[in-house]
Amino acid sequence: xxxxxxxxxxxxxxxxxxxxxxxxxxxxxxxxxxxxxxxxxxxxxxxxxxxxxxxxxxxxxxxxxxxxxxxxxxxxxxxxxxxxxxxxxxxxxxxxxxxxxxxxxxxxxxxxxxxxxxxxxxxxxxxxxxxxxxxxxxxxxxxxxxxxxxxxxxxxxxxxxxxxxxxxxxxxxxxxxxxxxxxxxxxxxxxxxxxxxxxxxxxxxxxxxxxxxxxxxxxxxxxxxxxxxxxxxxxxxxxxxxxxxxxxxxxxxxxxxxxxxxxxxxxxxxxxxxxxxxxxxxxxxxxxxxxxxxxxxxxxxxxxxxxxxxxxxxxxxxxxxxxxxxxxxxxxxxxxxxxxxxxxxxxxxxxxxxxxxxxxxxxxxxxxxxxxxxxxxxxxxxxxxxxxxxxxxxxxxxxxxxxxxxxxxxxxxxxxxxxxxxxxxxxxxxxxxxxxxxxxxxxxxxxxxxxxxxxxxxxxxxx
Numbered sequence: 001x002x003x004x005x006x007x008x009x010x011x012x013x014x015x016x017x018x019x020x021x022x023x024x025x026x027x028x029x030x031x032x033x034x035x036x037x038x039x040x041x042x043x044x045x046x047x048x049x050x051x052x053x054x055x056x057x058x059x060x061x062x063x064x065x066x067x068x069x070x071x072x073x074x075x076x077x078x079x080x081x082x083x084x085x086x087x088x089x090x091x092x093x094x095x096x097x098x099x100x101x102x103x104x105x106x107x108x109x110x111x112x113x114x115x116x117x118x119x120x121x122x123x124x125x126x127x128x129x130x131x132x133x134x135x136x137x138x139x140x141x142x143x144x145x146x147x148x149x150x151x152x153x154x155x156x157x158x159x160x161x162x163x164x165x166x167x168x169x170x171x172x173x174x175x176x177x178x179x180x181x182x183x184x185x186x187x188x189x190x191x192x193x194x195x196x197x198x199x200x201x202x203x204x205x206x207x208x209x210x211x212x213x214x215x216x217x218x219x220x221x222x223x224x225x226x227x228x229x230x231x232x233x234x235x236x237x238x239x240x241x242x243x244x245x246x247x248x249x250x251x252x253x254x255x256x257x258x259x260x261x262x263x264x265x266x267x268x269x270x271x272x273x274x275x276x277x278x279x280x281x282x283x284x285x286x287x288x289x290x291x292x293x294x295x296x297x298x299x300x301x302x303x304x305x306x307x308x309x310x311x312x313x314x315x316x317x318x319x320x321x322x323x324x325x326x327x328x329x330x331x332x333x334x335x336x337x338x339x340x341x342x343x344x345x346x347x348x349x350x351x352x353x354x355x356x357x358x359x360x361x362x363x364x365x366x367x368x369x370x371x372x373x374x375x376x377x378x379x380x381x382x383x384x385x386x387x388x389x390x391x392x393x394x395x396x397x398x399x400x401x402x403x404x405x406x407x408x409x410x411x412x413x414x415x416x417x418x419x420x421x422x423x424x425x426x427x428x429x430x431x432x433x434x435x436x437x438x439x440x441x442x443x444x445x446x447x448x449x450x451x452x453x454x455x456x457x458x459x460x461x462x463x
Contacts (some may be wrong), residue, residue: 006041014420024215025412029201031237032226036218036411037210039403045116045211046407048108049123049219052206052240052415053199055179056102056344057170064144064179065192067100068137071144072192073107073126074098075136077229082136088122091453096123102173103243103344104415110404113212120207120221121228127200128229137189148181156355159455162282164342166398167294167349167451169274202226203237208410211403242418243345263290268304269444272347277449279365281456289361289456293368294351295448300343302416306429308350311445312439313341313388313440314380315371316352320387322371327354333364345416350445358460365452374447379439392426 010027027033055066072118074096075082089096094111107126109119151157161176168174169450172296179187205226209218227233263350271277275296316323316339337354352368380388399405400423413420421429 013357015422019365022215025414026215026219027239028219028223028233029236030204030231030233030405031201031239031308032205032207032222032233033217033239034207034219034222035414036208036215037211037403037410038213038215039211039406039407042113042211042403044110044112044403045119045209045213046108046110046404047116047119047123047209047213048106048207048407048411049127050208050411050415051105051127052103052204053105054101054103055175055177056264057199058172058195061192062187062195063175063183064187065195066105067178067186068140068144068187068192069130069132069196070098070100070105070107071140072132072137073130075133075140076131077125078131080122081096085122085126087154088118092118094119100177102175102177103332104406104411106411108407116209116213116218116303116322117221120218121225124222124225124229127205128226128231130196132189132193132196132443134189137192141184141187144178145181148178148184151178151179155284155286155288155455156353158272158284159282159292159453162280163292163294163451163453164349166276166280166453167272167296168347169272169276171272171274171347173272173344173347174274201237202231202233204240206414208407208414210406210410241410242415265432268298268302269296269448270347271449275449275451277451279424279452279454283458284455285457286358286455288355288356289364289454289460291356291361291364291455292350292351293353293365293372293450294340294452295445295450297341297348297350297445298343299346299348300412301345301419302343304437304441305343307433307441308341308417308432309381310385310388310433311375311438311442312341312350313391314384315339315375317388318391322375323354324351325369326371327364327367331367333357333360333367358456361454361456365454369450372442372446376439376442377436379442382435385433385435385438388442389430389433392430396423396426396430 009029012025014023014025016022021038023037025035058065074085092115093110094115096109098107107123111119143213177290207222300302315321323337327333334354334356340351340353342349356364
C-alpha cells in the first residue's frame with residue numbers, strides 16, 4: 001500500500017488481519033511519522049527512532065559526524081547521565097543500541113511490552129536534547145578511533161570498504177560510514193553540532209514499533225516525550241522527501257503520482273561518476289586473501305529486486321549455491337564464498353566474494369568471473385529456481401516472526417520505498433519470478449564494468 005504524503009495529520013491503516021494484527025501509520029502536522037505493527041501474541045516490543053540522514057548526507061568537513069553523533073546521543077541529556085540511560089534498560093532486561101548507515105541513523109530498543117513507555121521516553125530524550133558535551137566528545141573520539149582501527153584490522157571489512165570506494169567513485173556512498181581516522185581526528189565539535197541542528201528535526205524523524213504495541217498509545221507517548229524534550233510539534237511541516245532512484249535529484253514526496261516536477265526516469269543499472277573498473281591489488285600482510293568481484297547494482301525499490309534475490313541465492317547463497325559447489329567443494333579454493341548485494345535509494349552493487357589462500361587469489365578471481373559469465377549466458381535451472389524461492393520464502397517467514405525485523409521493515413517502507421508490502425505480497429512477487437527474468441537480469445549485470453579487489457601479501461599477487 002502506498003504511504004500517502006501529507007502536510008496535515010494523516011491516519012492510515014496499512015493492514016488488518018483476522019488474528020488481530022494491525023499495521024497503522026500516523027503523520028503528525030509537525031512532520032513526525034509514526035508506524036506500528038501490533039502482534040497479538042507478542043509480550044515484548046521493538047521500537048526505533050529513525051532519522052533520515054546517513055553518512056552520504058554529510059557536508060565537507062563533517063565526514064564521520066553522523067556516526068559520531070550516534071555515539072554521543074548515549075552520553076547524556078540535561079535530565080539523564082550516560083549511566084542513567086544504561087540503567088534504564090538494564091534494570092528491565094532491555095536492550096538499547098543504535099546503527100548508522102549510509103542513508104539512515106536509528107536509535108532502537110527491545111523491551112517487554114510494559115516497559116515500552118520507558119523506552120520511548122528515554123530515546124526521545126536522547127534524540128531531542130543531547131548534551132553534545134565537548135569533554136565527552138573528546139573521550140568518545142578515542143573510542144571511535146579504536147572502532148575504526150578494529151575495522152582496519154579486519155581484512156574482509158577492509159577489502160569491502162575498498163571495493164565500495166572504487167565502485168561508487170565520486171558518489172557520496174563511496175565514503176565510509178564512520179569516516180576515516182584522519183577525518184575523525186580533525187572533526188571539530190562544532191561540526192557535528194551543526195550536523196545535528198541541520199538534520200535532527202520533526203520532519204526528518206520516523207518512529208516505528210512492533211510487537212506488544214498499541215498504535216494510539218505509541219502516538220500519544222511519542223508526542224508527549226518529544227514535546228517534553230523541547231521539540232516544536234505545533235508548527236506544520238512537510239515530512240522530509242523520500243530519496244529516489246534519480247541520481248542527484250530528490251523528488252518531493254508530494255509530487256509523486258503527478259506529472260509535474262518529476263524528472264525523467266534514469267537507467268537503474270549504471271556506473272556512478274568516477275567509478276573505477278579493473279582489478280585492484282592491495283598489499284597487506286595477512287594469512288587469507290580477500291577477493292571481491294562486482295558490478296553496479298539495483299536501487300532498493302527496483303522492481304527487479306526479487307529476481308536479484310533469486311540470482312544472488314543461486315549464485316552464492318548457501319551450501320547448494322554455485323559458488324560454494326564450484327569454488328569450495330570442487331576446487332577447494334576457499335572456505336568462505338558468497339554473493340552479496342547492496343541497495344540504496346539511487347544505486348547499489350552486486351558482488352561475489354571468496355576468502356582463500358594468498359597463492360590462490362588470482363585463480364579464485366578467475367573462477368568467480370567464470371561463474372558470473374556462466375549464469376549470465378545460460379541462466380538457472382528450474383530446480384535452482386525452485387530451491388532459491390523456497391529458501392527466500394522461508395527466510396522471510398522466519399524473520400517475520402521476530403518483531404525487530406518488522407520494526408525495521410516499517411522504517412524501510414517509510415524512508416526507502418514509499419510502499420508498505422505485506423509478507424504475502426512479498427512471497428507472491430518472489431514466486432512470480434521466472435527463469436527468463438533471472439537470466440535477463442544476470443546478463444544485464446554481467447555486461448556492466450567490473451571492479452575487482454584482491455587484498456593479499458605482495459609476494460602472492462600477480463600483475
